[in-house]
């Protein structure tokens with residue numbers, strides 16, 4: 619199946635963990651997924667951070683190491699190529715915290731759940747997040763902000779508000795075609811984006827090996843792996 623993209627289309631893409639699966643990074647909710655060995659409440663909530671920052675940093679340090687070893691796959695490159703064709707008529711929002719989209723060449727890109735390669739002050743003191751790819755062996759190695767607060771991963775924990783929601787809403791309102799790739803449709807507000815796009819009449823396409831939880835909201839479901847299907851999904855005119 620091919621999706622036609624015309625010269626008047628504006629494309630909004632939402633990606634989830636599935637797009638990085640073929641790069642060797644585990645998804646969250648698979649049987650052998652990232653959450654399988656962890657209770658989310660122990661590693662990805664504000665309470666976990668207050669209770670045991672060493673455990674949180676251990677988890678995110680291991681994810682940093684895995685992401686640094688991974689390479690973009692054909693699905694990441696296909697989206698960068700689509701952006702090169704469409705320019706400002708393309709926007710990519712990812713739930714992923716790895717940097718594989720950037721490394722494939724994507725530029726009009728927003729990380730709504732944060733970025734593994736950055737850290738920020740735990741006190742939200744107003745300092746911008748800093749680049750930080752360090753794989754910490756212990757909490758003693760973790761630096762502090764100028765205000766004295768400890769650096770925490772620049773990750774949106776469960777219960778925190780995703781980043782740049784105003785911008786995301788503006789971009790969805792402009793889109794005539796929404797493509798959602800490799801996300802189970804179980805985490806909000808991302809799982810609602812398809813509904814917002816439908817309200818303004820956009821075509822909505824999901825690509826992944828199985829239908830997501832919010833499948834009924836899509837106008838098309840394309841079943842398959844992102845790395846195999848995405849490079850030949852679009853027909854530009």
Ligand code: APR
Nearest residue numbers: 634635636639645646647713800801802805826827843844
């Ligand atoms: N190509 C495309 N999709 C795939 C592939 C693949 N090769 N392999 C797996 N998938 C799909 C699965 O079918 C599943 O629907 O990717 C999806 C992954 O779902 P989740 O593990 O729930 O990941 P995601 O939806 O990105 O999670 C959303 O939840 O835990 C939080 O903050 C975390 O950003 C994450 C959010």
